[in-house]
Amino acid sequence: MTAIDERPAPPEAPEERERKALRISWIDLFLWGIRIAAIIVIVFGLFGSISKFVAGEGLTAQGWRDLIVSSLAQGAMYGLLALGYSMVYGVLGFINFAHGEVFMSGTMVGFIAANWLFENGVWTSNPFLAMFLVLIVAMITSTLVAVLVERIAYKPLRGAPRLIPLITSIGMSFFLQYTFGGLFGVGFNTYPPPPEVIAGSVNIFGIDVRSTQLTVIIIAILSMIGLWYFVTRTRSGRAMRAVAEDKEIAGLMGINVDRTIVLVFAVGGAMAGVAAMMWSLLFRSVNFFAGFLPGVKAFTAAVLGGIGNIAGAMGGGVLLGLFEGVGPLLILGGLGIPGVSQLKDAVAFIALVLVLIFRPSGLFGERLGSEDRV
Amino acid sequence: MPLLETRGLNKTFGGVHAIQDLDFEIEEGEIVSVIGPNGAGKTSFFNVISGIFEPDAGQILFDGLDISGHTPSQITKAGIARTFQNVRLFPNLTVLENAMVGQHCRTSSGIFAAVLRTPKFRREEMMIEKKAKDVLGFFGTRLVGYRFDQPAFVLSYANRRRLEIARAMATEPRVLLLDEPTAGMNPRETIELTELIGKLRDERGFTIVVIEHDMKVVQGVSDRVVVLDHGVKIAEGSYQEVSTNEDVIEAYLGRPADLEGAK
Numbered sequence: 001m002t003a004i005d006e007r008p009a010p011p012e013a014p015e016e017r018e019r020k021a022l023r024i025s026w027i028d029l030f031l032w033g034i035r036i037a038a039i040i041v042i043v044f045g046l047f048g049s050i051s052k053f054v055a056g057e058g059l060t061a062q063g064w065r066d067l068i069v070s071s072l073a074q075g076a077m078y079g080l081l082a083l084g085y086s087m088v089y090g091v092l093g094f095i096n097f098a099h100g101e102v103f104m105s106g107t108m109v110g111f112i113a114a115n116w117l118f119e120n121g122v123w124t125s126n127p128f129l130a131m132f133l134v135l136i137v138a139m140i141t142s143t144l145v146a147v148l149v150e151r152i153a154y155k156p157l158r159g160a161p162r163l164i165p166l167i168t169s170i171g172m173s174f175f176l177q178y179t180f181g182g183l184f185g186v187g188f189n190t191y192p193p194p195p196e197v198i199a200g201s202v203n204i205f206g207i208d209v210r211s212t213q214l215t216v217i218i219i220a221i222l223s224m225i226g227l228w229y230f231v232t233r234t235r236s237g238r239a240m241r242a243v244a245e246d247k248e249i250a251g252l253m254g255i256n257v258d259r260t261i262v263l264v265f266a267v268g269g270a271m272a273g274v275a276a277m278m279w280s281l282l283f284r285s286v287n288f289f290a291g292f293l294p295g296v297k298a299f300t301a302a303v304l305g306g307i308g309n310i311a312g313a314m315g316g317g318v319l320l321g322l323f324e325g326v327g328p329l330l331i332l333g334g335l336g337i338p339g340v341s342q343l344k345d346a347v348a349f350i351a352l353v354l355v356l357i358f359r360p361s362g363l364f365g366e367r368l369g370s371e372d373r374v
Numbered sequence: 375m376p377l378l379e380t381r382g383l384n385k386t387f388g389g390v391h392a393i394q395d396l397d398f399e400i401e402e403g404e405i406v407s408v409i410g411p412n413g414a415g416k417t418s419f420f421n422v423i424s425g426i427f428e429p430d431a432g433q434i435l436f437d438g439l440d441i442s443g444h445t446p447s448q449i450t451k452a453g454i455a456r457t458f459q460n461v462r463l464f465p466n467l468t469v470l471e472n473a474m475v476g477q478h479c480r481t482s483s484g485i486f487a488a489v490l491r492t493p494k495f496r497r498e499e500m501m502i503e504k505k506a507k508d509v510l511g512f513f514g515t516r517l518v519g520y521r522f523d524q525p526a527f528v529l530s531y532a533n534r535r536r537l538e539i540a541r542a543m544a545t546e547p548r549v550l551l552l553d554e555p556t557a558g559m560n561p562r563e564t565i566e567l568t569e570l571i572g573k574l575r576d577e578r579g580f581t582i583v584v585i586e587h588d589m590k591v592v593q594g595v596s597d598r599v600v601v602l603d604h605g606v607k608i609a610e611g612s613y614q615e616v617s618t619n620e621d622v623i624e625a626y627l628g629r630p631a632d633l634e635g636a637k
Contacts, residue, residue, distance in 0.1 A: 230488060235488065237488075239475070242475045246462060246464060249462050252450055252456070253447075253450065253476055255447065
């Protein structure tokens with residue numbers, strides 16, 4: 001390989017060289033245009049917001065703090081969901097678009113459990129046990145669905161070109177949506193209100209934080225620590241990383257590659273289950289289509305953090321949550337654009353486009369196996 | 375009884391006979407070199423033994439049991455480990471983790487034991503780490519200390535080769551298959567590795583099959599040399615016998631032009 005690299009480039013005809021230089025400069029010009037436009041928008045937006053804040057208009061200080069905390073909570077949920085995309089990409093090299101539906105299945109079956117617990121009074125008499133049970137049900141459901149999807153839809157395609165499982169995953173996504181729509185109805189189901197213990201808010205360092213959001217953030221941090229420990233400090237986690245880097249050699253080390261791939265889907269599914277429980281605390285209402293937008297957002301978060309990078313997925317999720325939660329109000333609001341909070345999805349995907357243009361390997365760098373790096 | 379033996383081994387790729395009716399055997403504690411010109415089928419021979427390819431015909435007997443057609447992980451578990459001509463490590467795993475992965479086939483605790491942190495799991499993790507440090511320590515100070523936590527891709531080429539051997543050692547094999555262990559090394563490193571191959575047998579008790587192009591290394595390490603050409607074994611014996619064998623010289627250098635017949 002080095003021999004090829006060291007070979008001197010063939011001399012170019014002068015006019016060709018000129019043309020090439022010209023072409024690059026046009027692209028550069030365009031990119032610089034985007035950069036400058038982005039900076040102008042951000043600077044003027046910030047300036048506008050700050051002057052508004054000083055003048056006593058718009059959100060109060062407490063309002064901004066609430067917004068930041070709720071964005072963080074939502075971002076933590078995206079992050080846990082993004083892990084599933086990132087881990088599957090790291091090991092199999094395709095985007096599992098059915099992952100949003102894995103999450104949706106957790107919210108739907110979790111709803112049944114929550115409703116049952118509510119009707120039997122456990123929800124109010126023993127709130128922590130009830131939430132724990134909902135969490136376990138959501139995790140088990142999502143794990144099972146993720147593993148089933150892998151066994152039925154992706155395993156037969158092992159070794160096929162990557163485009164094929166990618167398209168299959170889109171098919172699986174529709175299949176799961178309409179299966180759940182058919183089984184549970186297409187209307188919205190609403191979780192029972194959060195138990196009283198976490199219905200209020202707590203004061204942390206002089207800041208009032210809604211307890212549900214605090215719970216979500218704490219659960220996310222605990223899940224991340226658990227996952228980090230599992231991936232870096234245990235035999236199965238090492239096997240997972242080895243398979244992500246080189247399947248053939250991993251097999252030669254006595255690792256059962258097939259079983260490890262199932263494990264990746266199971267862990268990703270379990271994390272989606274945790275995210276499903278968080279959704280039930282933050283938004284409460286679910287239907288068969290509830291997985292689509294969070295799924296696409298989580299995919300965005302995974303790309304933002306650098307696909308295949310586990311810590312990056314979590315960081316990307318939190319950043320995306322902040323972008324779409326705080327960004328519209330802080331920047332677009334400062335420019336005097338009306339109805340900015342409805343633009344949050346647009347802001348999230350603008351973030352994706354900007355990252356793909358300026359830093360395609362993600363903010364924290366991608367981690368790819370040797371065969372994907374070619 | 376030989377520790378590793380092949381009988382009538384055959385492997386073809388399309389119309390190319392990579393290996394033809396190969397009979398090979400190695401006794402426990404022996405070091406055998408496999409040599410031959412490029413494309414002679416040496417690496418294919420390793421690939422078939424280690425289970426990456428299934429042989430078309432013939433038997434591979436390891437310790438008297440036929441292992442042909444088994445998966446690579448089963449063969450590693452049975453006790454055959456190998457290295458690659460083009461080093462194939464896990465570049466983003468640390469040096470220590472690369473060696474620890476080698477222990478995978480000798481350990482058993484699963485995900486639930488890890489989640490619950492059972493005593494067995496903790497004991498096993500400690501054992502894995504101890505074993506990995508032990509095999510890395512075999513190469514002196516090159517792969518120990520601060521190296522443990524460096525990712526494998528930062529290592530020099532020679533150290534990558536050493537780490538790959540360490541990883542193979544960590545699978546606790548009885549037979550080590552080394553595919554051109556000195557390729558790309560400088561003369562000093564080559565001499566050092568030659569000594570190391572001897573030490574692998576004398577101190578660690580491995581039986582070793584080594585593919586090598588460097589005749590100094592072949593001369594230095596081998597008890598016996600097997601020569602392949604076009605997938606066929608054309609000679610076998612001590613280095614002296616093989617290096618003076620006419621078929622071997624012909625395979626490497628070609629036949630002298632038959633000037634008499636041409637007239």
